[in-house]
Amino acid sequence: MPTTTAPMVVESSSAAAPTLSFELRLLLLMALLALLSGSVRVANGEYISHHYQHNFTCVDWKRAPEAAVGNCTRYGRYGALRCYGGINNLPAIPEQKVRRLEEIVFCGWPERAFNPLTDLQPFPKIRSLTIEYSELREFVLDFPEMFYLQSINISWTNLSQINARTFKRVHALRVVDLRWNKLVQLDGPLLLPRYFEKLYLAENPWNCTRNFKWLLIPEKGEMVADRDEIICTDKKYKERHMLTVMNYKVMLRTECQSHADLQNCTCTMHHIIPKTHIPLYTINCSNLQFHAMPNYIPANTTTIYLNDNQITDVLPLRNNPTYRHVVDVHLDNNRIESIDVLEGGYWFEHFRLLSLRGNELQKMPVYALDNALDDNPNANLLLLSGNPWQCTCIFTMRFREILMKYIEIMRDAGNITCNYKHISPLRRANVLAITREDVCKPEEEPKIYPLDLLNGVLAFLIVLILSKLAYDYYHYKNYGRVPWIVMKLP
The missing domain is CATH 1.20.5 (Single alpha-helices involved in coiled-coils or other helix-helix interfaces)
Structure with a gap:
């Protein structure tokens, strides 16, 4: 029995040693992983800002003791610097330590301008830059040649403009956060280094009447991580998503360029209906030597400009279904002689604006105009001045009554004149001022009765x-x- 028991004890003791060694190794491995997770670098060399690890924010930065005098404080083992309202005590920090700093946080940058060339010169190895809750409005110059800076966060400032080349020479840049500023427009996509990853642009008062179509280009727009969250704040597209607006703009341009009738016209979107998000378009084909109204216009077109052309008739407004929902038509300075074809048509009873100034109109069916304006609750403006109206006894008096009846719609009534005979040659008079005696006398009247x-x-x-x-x-x-x-x- 003793000879058999001893080996069993030795076996158990020899098995315990490797078990204990494995536990120690596991503990050491966990400690190493914890150390690596708190480090400022990861295996592939990408920088992880200590600022983001601890969710540090500059909110209420004025309560910090350093804010009273605008001083900076070094913290942590990762070479970080926080400055509150200024960098007055920076010269007191040893230069060797300043040059090793990898993270800079400016809370309440005291000036309206930031000059990366001079303001970042003391920090050659900076990897993360944060500017929050500041009066900053602009960058005086673009960022200089930098090889370590990977993260830039500029938020809650008055920054209102930024150059496309601002970050071009920051070669290691991976992330730029420009949210919660006052940015209104970008002249084009930012020029960023090859391995750039994410750009944040939301929560700015963007003007979507500017050209942001580059957001739809995959290689340029996809780097904007929050492009689905960007909201327009301009008067025309207020509270609409920027991507929606830009998609409609691109679709409209493609549609206009694909039809020969509209290739030289200017097609724009002037509104998006809030609840339905239906776009409304404006087509401008003025001064293009058109001899007829276009046979095709995009769906959802509500306004069309055809001024200063050679158009002679308005028949498409009655017969062409693409004009059914066009409510504003501008046909100034053409060669239109009659609008009789509009009588009794759908368009004439639903239009909102019709401008026919400077054409060749002499007479029109006054009763039809009266019926159309009386039955049309949408009619807002009808302009007829600058035409060679011929005032006869019957037409003139009826026309004058219509002008007075709808004076709020026919707002140029005071400028409408007509030609009439008064003993001698033709005379021109204001229709509202003309009397029955002026136009209802016989053409040949003796001088003495x-x-x-x-x-x-x-x-x-x-x-x-x-x-x-x-x-x-x-x-x-x-x-x-x-x-x-x-x-x-x-």
Whole structure:
């Protein structure tokens, strides 16, 4: 028995040693992993900011003791520096330590401008830059040649503009966060280094009337990590998603360029209906020597400009279904002679604006215009001045009544004039000021009426008789001579 028991004890003791060794190795491995997770670098060399690890923020930075004098404080073992309201005590920190700093956080940058060339010169090995809750408005210069800086966070500032080349020479740059600033526009996509990863642009008052179509280009737009969250704040597209606006703009441009009738026209989107997100388009084909209205216009077009062309008729407004929902039509300075074809049509009873100034209109169906304006609650503006209206007795008086009745819609009524005959050659007069006597007289009227001639003769005889009576009275009183006619009486 003893000979068999001893080996078993030795076996158990020899097995315990490797078990204990494995546990120690596991503990050492976990400690090593913990150390690596807190480090500022990972295996592939990418920098992880200590600022983000501890969720540090500059909110309420003014409560920090250093804020009273605008000083900086070094912290942590990773070479980080926090500055509150200034960098007044930076010269007091040993230069050797400053040059080793890898992370800089500026809370409340005291100036409106930031010059990367001079303000970052003391920190040649900086890997993370943060500027928050500051009056910063602009970068004086682009960032200089930098080989270590990987993360830039500029948030909660008054930064309102940024150059496309601002970060071009920051060769190791991976992340740029520009949220919560005052940025309105970008002239184009930022020029960024080859291995750049993420750009954040949301929560800025972006003006979507500017050109942001580059967001739809995969190799340029996909690096904007929050592009789905960017909201427009301009008056035209307020509270619409920027990607939605840009998608509609690109679709409209493609559609206009694909049709020969509109290739030289300017196609723009002027509104997006809030709830339905339906886009509304404006087509401008002015001054393009058109002899007819385009046969095709994109769906959802509500406004079209065709001024200063050679168009002679408006028949498409009645017959072409693509114009059914066009409510504003500008046809100034063309060669339109009549709009009779619009009578009784759908468009004429649903339009909002029709401008026909400077055409060749002489007459129009006044009753049809009256019916259309009376039945159309959408009619807001009808402009007819600058046409050679011919004022006849019947048309003029009725036309004048319509102008006065719809003076709020026909706002240029005071400038509408007409040609009419008044004894001699044609005269031009304001329709609102013209009277029935001006236009309802016969074309050939004598200068002296017979009744006027008779009245003149009678007046002459009365004067003659009174003169003879005065003559006879004078001679009778002074000479006693009576008129000879009295002597001849029986």
